[in-house]
Amino acid sequence: MIRIERRLTQPKWLLVAVPVGSIVVAFGLMTLVLLITNHPPLHTFGRLLSSGFGSTAALNDTLIATTPLLFTGLCAAVAFRMQLFNIGGEGQLYAGAVLGAAAGIALGNHSGWLSVPAMIAAGAIGGAALALIPAILRAFFSTNEIITSLMLNYVGALVINYLIFDSQSYWRDTSSPTAKVFPQGKPLPDAASWPTSHVGSLLVPFGLLLGLVIAALVWLLYTRTRFGFEVQVIGDSRRAASYAGMRTRRKILAVMALSGAIAGIGGASQDGDIRHTLDPRGLTAAGYGYAGIVIAALARYNPFAVCLVAFLLGGLQNAGYTLQGVDFPSGLVGVMQGLILFCALGGELLVRYRLRFTRGTHTAEAAA
Amino acid sequence: MINNSVWVVVLASAVTYGTPLLYAAIGELLTERAGVLNLGVEGMMLVGAVMGFWAVQRTGSLLLAIVVAAIAGASMALIHAFLVITLRANQIVSGLALVIFAGSAGLSSYLGNDLNLADQPARHAFTPFLPHSWQTASVVGPILFKQSALVYASWALVVIVALYLNRTRLGLNVRAVGESPEAADAMGINVTAYRYAHTLVGGAFAGVGGACFTLWITPQWVDGITAGAGWIAIALVIFAFWRSALCLVGAYLFGAFSGIPFAFQARGILKGIPPELFQSLPYVMTIVVLVIVSSAGARRRLGAPAALGTPYVREER
Numbered sequence: 001m002i003r004i005e006r007r008l009t010q011p012k013w014l015l016v017a018v019p020v021g022s023i024v025v026a027f028g029l030m031t032l033v034l035l036i037t038n039h040p041p042l043h044t045f046g047r048l049l050s051s052g053f054g055s056t057a058a059l060n061d062t063l064i065a066t067t068p069l070l071f072t073g074l075c076a077a078v079a080f081r082m083q084l085f086n087i088g089g090e091g092q093l094y095a096g097a098v099l100g101a102a103a104g105i106a107l108g109n110h111s112g113w114l115s116v117p118a119m120i121a122a123g124a125i126g127g128a129a130l131a132l133i134p135a136i137l138r139a140f141f142s143t144n145e146i147i148t149s150l151m152l153n154y155v156g157a158l159v160i161n162y163l164i165f166d167s168q169s170y171w172r173d174t175s176s177p178t179a180k181v182f183p184q185g186k187p188l189p190d191a192a193s194w195p196t197s198h199v200g201s202l203l204v205p206f207g208l209l210l211g212l213v214i215a216a217l218v219w220l221l222y223t224r225t226r227f228g229f230e231v232q233v234i235g236d237s238r239r240a241a242s243y244a245g246m247r248t249r250r251k252i253l254a255v256m257a258l259s260g261a262i263a264g265i266g267g268a269s270q271d272g273d274i275r276h277t278l279d280p281r282g283l284t285a286a287g288y289g290y291a292g293i294v295i296a297a298l299a300r301y302n303p304f305a306v307c308l309v310a311f312l313l314g315g316l317q318n319a320g321y322t323l324q325g326v327d328f329p330s331g332l333v334g335v336m337q338g339l340i341l342f343c344a345l346g347g348e349l350l351v352r353y354r355l356r357f358t359r360g361t362h363t364a365e366a367a368a
Numbered sequence: 369m370i371n372n373s374v375w376v377v378v379l380a381s382a383v384t385y386g387t388p389l390l391y392a393a394i395g396e397l398l399t400e401r402a403g404v405l406n407l408g409v410e411g412m413m414l415v416g417a418v419m420g421f422w423a424v425q426r427t428g429s430l431l432l433a434i435v436v437a438a439i440a441g442a443s444m445a446l447i448h449a450f451l452v453i454t455l456r457a458n459q460i461v462s463g464l465a466l467v468i469f470a471g472s473a474g475l476s477s478y479l480g481n482d483l484n485l486a487d488q489p490a491r492h493a494f495t496p497f498l499p500h501s502w503q504t505a506s507v508v509g510p511i512l513f514k515q516s517a518l519v520y521a522s523w524a525l526v527v528i529v530a531l532y533l534n535r536t537r538l539g540l541n542v543r544a545v546g547e548s549p550e551a552a553d554a555m556g557i558n559v560t561a562y563r564y565a566h567t568l569v570g571g572a573f574a575g576v577g578g579a580c581f582t583l584w585i586t587p588q589w590v591d592g593i594t595a596g597a598g599w600i601a602i603a604l605v606i607f608a609f610w611r612s613a614l615c616l617v618g619a620y621l622f623g624a625f626s627g628i629p630f631a632f633q634a635r636g637i638l639k640g641i642p643p644e645l646f647q648s649l650p651y652v653m654t655i656v657v658l659v660i661v662s663s664a665g666a667r668r669r670l671g672a673p674a675a676l677g678t679p680y681v682r683e684e685r
Contacts, residue, residue, distance in 0.1 A: 037482050085460055137655070141663040146407065146460070147603045148658060151651040154596050162644040287473050294468055297461050330591075331478030338469020342447060345457040345465060353456075 003356045010351055018351050019298065022343035029339050044328065051322045052315030060203050061322070064274060066314030068093065070211035071266025072292025073299065073306040075127075078218055079259040080293075081301040082235040086256055088134060088149030089263040090289025091156030092127035096264025098160060099126030101171055101185065101271045101278040104192030115191040119268045120210070127264020128257040130156065135256030139249040145256075153289065160280040171278045185277035194272035207269030211310075214262060215303040222303070231255060263289065287334075291317065294337045298344050313337065370506050377631045378624055380510040383519060386623025388413070388580035388594070390522045392601035393608070393615045394529055395573025399445075400605060401533060402566035403546040403675040406448050407463025409574050410598025411470030416441040416575025418476045421490070421582035421589045422483050428491050433583055434576055441575020442568045444470050449567040453560055456679040472592030485589040494518055494584035516584050518576075525573075529612040542566060546673030549680035559680050574598065596651065597626075603654045607661050610672065621657075625650040 031041040051058055072089040079086035103122035107115045130152060137143040163169040165183045173179040173186045194206035222228035234241040234248055242248060266288070275282055295313055299305035320333035370376060392409050399406050406412075420437030424430060448466050451457040470476055480486055494516035496503055503514040533539040544552040545562045553559050581593050600622055608614035629646035632638060 037478075080461075085464075087464065133655075137659055141659050143655075143659045143662040144603075144606065147599060147606075148655045150599050151596070151603075151654050154651045155648045158644040158648045162642050166642050166644060290468055290471075290473070293464050297465070329478050329481035331474055331476070331481060334468055334471065334474030335478055338465055338474055341465040342451060342462075342469065345451050345462055346455045348457055349455045 004349075004353045005356055007352060007354050014351050018347040019344060022347040023340055025347075026336070026340040026343040029343070030336055033335060033339075047323055047328070048316065048319045052319035056201050058318070058322075062311070062315040062318045063202065063204060063208055065318040065321070066311050067205050067207045067211060067269055067273060068266045068286070068288040069291055069295055069310040069314050069317070070208065070215070070307060071262055071269065072288045073295030073310045074211065074215055074218060074292075074303060075259045075263035075266070075289075076292045076296035077299060077301040077303060077306050078222075078262060079255055080296050081222065082231045082251065082255050083238070084138070084235075084252060084255055084259075085146045086131060086134065086149050086259050087146055087293055088131060088152050088260070088289070089292045090287070091149070091153040092130045092260040092263035093267040093270070093288055094156040094160050094283055095126035095130040095260075096123035096267025097126075097270050097278060097283055098163065098171070098267070099123055099264070100268025101188060103268075104188045104271060105170065105186055107189075107191065109189045109191045112191060115189070116194055116206070116272065119192060119194075119272055120265055123264040123266075123268025123271075124261035125264070127267060128261040131256045131260020131263070132253065135253050138256075139252040157280075157284045160278065160283065164278060164280050173277075185279055188271060188276045192272055193276060194269065196273075205269070205273040207266070207273040210265065210269065212307060214265070215307050218262075218303040227251075227254075263292070286317075291337060294341050297341055371504070371510050374631055374635055374637060376507055376510055377635075378627055380514065381627025381631055382620045382624035383511060383515055384585060384623065385626040386619040386621075387515075387519050387522050388577040388585070388597055389601050389604060389622055390526070390615060390619035391518075391577030391580065392574045392598055393604040393619060394522075394525055394612055395441075395570035395577070396601055396605050397570075397608070397610060397612060397615060398529065398542075398566045398573070399570030400676055401546045401610060401673055402542050402563050403549060403673055403678070403680070404449070404452060404563050404567050404570075405459045405463065405677040406445060406466070406567060406570060407460060407602060408444065408448055408466025408470065408598075409601050410594060410596065411467040411474070411476070412441040412444040412571045412574035413578030413594045413598045413601075414472060414476035414592070415444050415470045415479070415578070417578030417582045417593055418479045418483075418485060418589055420575070420579030421485055421587075422479070424490060424492055424583060425485065425488060430492050430494060430583060434579060437575040437579035437583075438572035439575070441578065442572040445567050445571020445574070448571075449564050452679060453563045453567070456681065459677050459679075467598075477591045480589050480591060486591070488588065490583070490587040492583075493587035518580055518584055523616075526612050526616050533612070543673070546675055549675050553680070553682060563680075574601075577601070600650060600654050603658050606672075607657055609661075618657075622650055622653070625653045 034041040034044055052062055053059060072093060075089040100119040100123035103118045104115055107118055133152060134145040134148040137148055138145040163171045164185055168174060171185050173184050197204045222231060230246045231251055234246060234251055238248065270283060291313060295306055295309045299309045316333055316336060324330055392413055396406065396409055416437035419440035420433045423436035424433035444466060448462050451462045452459045468474055496514045496516060498513045503509050505513065533542065541557045542562055545557060545559050549559045578594055582589050586593060604615055604618045604622065607618045628649060632646060633643060
């Protein structure tokens with residue numbers, strides 16, 4: 001007989017062994033999926049690894065893919081830590097991209113270095129504003145934030161499509177005859193391009209560095225301040241928090257705004273670092289917000305772990321994008337992310353509980 | 369001819385677009401009544417949709433396709449059931465994981481690609497089968513009689529589920545498991561078995577709901593064909609206060625919101641208004657309805673099973 005008992009203390013080594021074990025098991029399951037669908041597993045994994053991490057060029061692309069995931073991962077981690085399930089990171093990223101691009105276009109080339117901070121601020125405001133809708137509904141009408149924040153993702157996608165494809169908006173390029181027939185976003189001015197730094201032979205996008213700084217700040221906020229302490233208490237036990245007189249409603253608004261602002265900066269970084277225009281197709285096709293949920297859950301809502309996991313999943317996403325084709329069908333990356341998350345969730349049991357193998361008689365005694 | 373008036377068209381499409389929502393919502397209702405929250409509806413619907421379409425292309429049998437869709441949905445639900453019932457994982461995160469695993473960028477897309485289902489016309493699709501004179505009857509004809517068998521089966525399902533939950537011993541046990549698993553356990557009810565069974569049945573209905581799109585409404589396979597219907601179905605269960613008859617009302621209400629964009633666009637009504645505004649209608653209305661229902665529901669805690677979302681562990685009360 002196997003009995004499941006709650007652990008009184010959680011050994012440190014388990015906190016590392018379980019995630020590593022989860023990934024190993026997930027790859028095992030992935031092998032099964034590939035075998036069933038007649039794809040050679042080792043060959044597929046090899047190509048995945050080499051096109052995600054195998055060369056300088058691959059690593060540079062992986063860093064670019066990591067940048068938005070870092071933001072959406074932090075976005076989810078910040079909110080989920082309080083048991084506030086903001087799954088609107090996707091829409092909040094769009095909102096940040098819209099306002100970020102607007103700031104970049106509006107400032108043009110005249111204001112020099114001011115463009116970058118202005119875009120960051122505009123992106124943060126856009127994301128926070130969108131996140132405040134489910135936050136207010138949750139705080140004052142106790143409406144389920146999961147569904148409302150998700151619904152806004154669909155609305156956000158429709159809005160950016162409208163701005164570029166179905167209107168003569170501020171963001172749309174109407175300068176040339178071809179641009180009128182084939183709708184596309186206005187190119188951002190040069191001053192709105194975020195700087196790239198060289199680390200060894202690698203090109204590091206500015207957004208990635210910004211994301212790392214934000215991760216450190218979030219860690220400070222959640223572990224070294226009264227605000228963060230209260231957020232964690234509310235997350236662990238809402239009832240205990242209200243007995244202690246903590247104001248849940250304010251925390252909901254503040255945490256959701258912070259979460260949305262981080263996703264929004266991720267959107268602005270898409271404009272400034274990578275796309276240099278408001279690009280609805282590219283933004284909506286990638287599913288950054290949903291991958292962010294996977295990252296936050298795998299990182300167990302720890303901001304530093306988010307950085308690491310974002311890099312790993314960024315590599316996976318980059319490889320999937322490069323390899324997409326006949327022998328590497330789309331959807332494989334999502335399947336893989338899902339499997340890793342399932343295994344991590346199952347592994348959680350081993351962190352919290354101990355499996356004890358006993359003989360039948362012992363269980364009878366324990367039950368009695 | 370009154371049958372061509374835009375309101376009749378909208379009402380007919382309300383029933384059509386409401387039907388997949390109804391199947392998925394009834395499935396989620398059964399799951400939640402047993403105390404399990406499964407947010408993976410969107411993923412289960414998509415896998416049901418793709419596998420149902422595959423089955424009809426391979427075998428040409430619509431009935432078999434529905435069975436395959438149900439099995440596909442149930443097997444997705446099995447993953448969730450194992451994680452949250454046996455391994456006691458967080459139900460919200462596991463449900464989200466299921467959407468990512470099975471959803472529009474995951475398994476459903478992978479299968480659609482691997483089985484070469486995109487851009488294929490359907491070999492068979494559900495069509496209206498009632499006598500022609502019924503179908504052309506004014507007003508009720510297009511709305512009620514020019515529908516596929518899936519619609520009539522869903523009505524039967526609503527009645528059966530209502531009777532099952534409220535008038536049978538088994539239904540009483542399910543409600544006990546959802547409201548107070550400790551009490552149910554003490555009565556000798558196998559909480560784990562009930563939760564597994566209802567999560568699987570819920571997944572099967574979600575699979576059928578997804579197949580409504582690929583076997584009848586569209587009928588073809590496109591990545592992410594459900595476009596958020598699974599999430600609307602979850603909102604519907606809240607809207608319906610966990611009662612199956614109200615699910616029917618809600619499903620057709622949201623069916624109308626989904627049908628209006630197509631009906632209006634096809635007829636050029638309100639031309640100046642951007643199409644995106646209409647397309648966002650079902651999503652925005654979901655939020656609006658949810659706010660109305662939850663602020664009223666918060667006062668009296670109408671309907672939500674008390675043990676919803678919490679794992680049951682015998683030794684930890």
